[in-house]
Amino acid sequence: MMADPLKRRQTILTRLVLVCAAIVFIAPLIVAALTSLKSPAEITRVLSLPTDLWWQNYAAAFDRMGRSFFNSIAITVPAVAFSILIGAVAGYPLAYMRGAGGKAIYFLLLTGMLVPFQIVQIPLFFMIQGLGLYDTVPGMWLVHTAYGIPFCTFFMRNFFASVPRSMYEAAQIEGCGPARYFWKLLLPASTSGLSALAIIQTRAIWNDLLFAITITSSDNARPVTVSIAGYASSLQVEYGPLMAGTLVSILPVMAAFLLFQKAFVRGLLGGAGK
Amino acid sequence: MSLIPRSRTARAHILFLAVPILLFGAFYIYPIAASVRLSLHDWNGFSPDQRFVGLRNYAALWGQPRFINAVLNNLAWVAFMLTVPTGIGLALAAILDRGIRGETMFRIIFFLPFTIPAVSVGAIWRWMYEPSNGLLTTTLELVGLGGLAQNWLGDPDIVTFALMGAVAWWTTGFAFLVFFAGLRNIPEECIEAARIEGGSDWQIFWKVSFPLLWPSTIIVLGISAIDAMRLFDVIWATTKGGPAYASEVLAVQMYDLAFGRFQMGRASAVAVSLLVLSAVVIMPYIWYMTRRVQDAEVE
Incomplete structure (x- = not known):
């Protein structure tokens, strides 16, 4: 009883700390959202609400970034x-192989x-040009697939290792070959791992800037991150349209995470912990 | 004991690994070798001849304050990423784990910034840090501390700290979520047992919960270190390494030398230096992760 007031x-106190932290985390997003709806005359009054909803900012952002937004979808x-x-293809044999060979290959891929x-x-820039894939969407597919290998292998290998071995042994007794086992049994049983990895990869690929500025140069294939970076670093930044475009670029991944947050956490801990 | 001939399984394994290993060779090993070679040459990216200069690119770099500054910035970012977002994330997770009303809402709010593209983080924080009308300056003036307002991104002494603030906002959610999930995975009995022994909340957290959080901790630390070495997007979108190279890390410097000034050899030397630095910082982690997997299977 004595401990009650304490x-x-x-x-x-804990509520106070949490609320303060929450304000710090959410304030930039709210200010960005308000800014995206303000006319140029109002924009300098950061903390005020917009008097009229100035949707022209979104129209202006769409003019400059619309095409790249669709490129981002086509790439991602x-x-x-x-x-x-x-x-999955790399993680499967690595999860089942015994001996030094498998270990060495796993280590090699992880060093990536x-x-x-x-x-x-620099070599990538010239390689992609040599392949005729410079400034194309398929070029971006290739690059993201290749550079995703270390993490995706790591993730899927650990996920497969957590799938009960009895399934594999039962399949072997039934005379099911290793390839058939992978496609018909293991992959369908792994949807939770695959979807967690899908969310992580969606974020990584949608948010990428470095590969995009290296191997794209025009609206042909340029994703939205490149447009925003170009817009943000121009000398005279118009913050209204910039914030409008930024908010739209945020939405797809944010929505994906909010919908699949549980799968993400489970996959991350199940795949890499334990 | 396998009923299927070993050779058939082994053949299938090799077939499965063929495409990933080929891609790895083409997109990691070959370009790394090409960059190392290029770092020993002088080349502008267009001309047919590449002049061999030995280690002169490296020697030139080590004599430059600009290069040294970028190396120091990289090390500062590693130290920062390993401690600040990780620490705040752990603290928030531990506080929220006490069972507070509105838990879901807090969890979503803390995690939200992590889903944002780095360039959008840059764009948003350029606006927050705007020296006369930005949120930070406005808030300081509102509470009567206007004197503390700075030219956040324009002052070479402050710019890296300002960027770290933006990155803390961006990445803390990741550490928070992983720690939070880890705390939820700790069996209730462990905590109860410690409470019966008479431990205070503070003792229980450090003596019982924190050691049991190790799988979460190792993930967060590893990913933070990797992110710190790869850091490029936020700086590029916010300051491009300025003012006067003050906020540059090696990745930004490399990009400027290669695609801004067409000094491909010098840029490659920067990239090789970054790779070496990254290997020194992160290799123990990769080694540990591979080893641990083997240990877990022996059990």
């Missing part, structure tokens, strides 16, 4: 599918995670 005070959707497929992409940037 406990109450503690609860109030297939590239995510390819990269998780490659990760520590490679800063600057070390491949």
Whole structure:
């Protein structure tokens, strides 16, 4: 009983800390949203609400970034599918192989995670030009699939290792070959891992700037991140349209995470922990 | 004991690994080798002849304050990423884990910034840091601390700290979510047992919960270190490394030298230096992760 007032005070204190933190986390997004609806005359009054909703900012952003937004979709959707497929294809044998060979290959592929992409940037630029894929959407698919290999392999290998081995043994007794086992049994049983990886890859690919500025140069293939970076670093920044475009660029991945947050956490801990 | 001939399984395994290994060779190993070679040459990217200069690109870099500054910035970013977003994320997760009303809402709010593209983080924070009308300056003036307002992104002494603030806002959600999920995975009995022993909340957290969080901790630290070495987008979208190269990291410098000044050899030398730095920082982690997987299977 004696601890009660103390406990109450503690609860109030924790709530206070949480609310303050929440304000700090959400304020930039709210200010950006308000700014995107303000006319140029109002924009300098950061904390006020817009008197009229100035949708022209969104029209202006669409003029400058609309095409690149659709490029982002055209790049991200297939590239995510390819990269998780490659990760599964590589992760499967590595999860089942015994002996030094498998270990060495796994280590080699994992070292890819520590490679800063600057070390491949210049040769990649010339390679992609040589392949005739410079400034094309398929070029971006190829690059994202290839550079996703280390993480996707790591993730899928660990996921497959957590799938009960009895399934594999039962399939073997039934006379099911290793390839058939992978396509018919293991992949369909792995949807939770695959979807968690899909969310992680969607974020990584949609948000990428470095590869995009290296191997795209025009509205042919340029994703929305490049448009925003160009817009944000121009000398006379118009913050209204910039914030409008920024908010639209945020929405797809944010929505995906909010919808699949549980799968993401489970996949991350199940795939890499334990 | 396998009923299928070993060779058939082994053949299938090799077939499965063929495409990933080929892609890895073409997109990692070949370009890395090409960059190392290029770093020993002088080349503008167009002319047919590349002049061999030995280690002169490296020697030139190490004599430049601009290069040293970028290396120091990279190290500062590693130290920052390993501690600040990780620490705040852990603290928020521990506080929220006490069972507070509105938990879902707080969880979503803390996590939201992490889903945003780095360039959008840059764009938003350029506006927050706008020296006369930005949110930060306006708020400081509102509470009567206008004197503390700075030219956040324009002052070489402050710019890296300002960028770190933006990145903390961006990445804390990741650490928070992983720690939060980890805390939820800890069996209730462990905490109860410690409470019966008479431990205070503070003791229980550090003596019981935190050690059991190790799988979460190792993920967060590893990913933070990798992100710190790869950091490029936020700086590029916010300051392009300025003012006067003050906020540059090696990745930004490399891009400027290669695609801004067409000094491909010099740029490659920067990239190789970054790779070496990154290997020193992150290799122990990769080694640990591979080893741990083997250990887990031996059990």
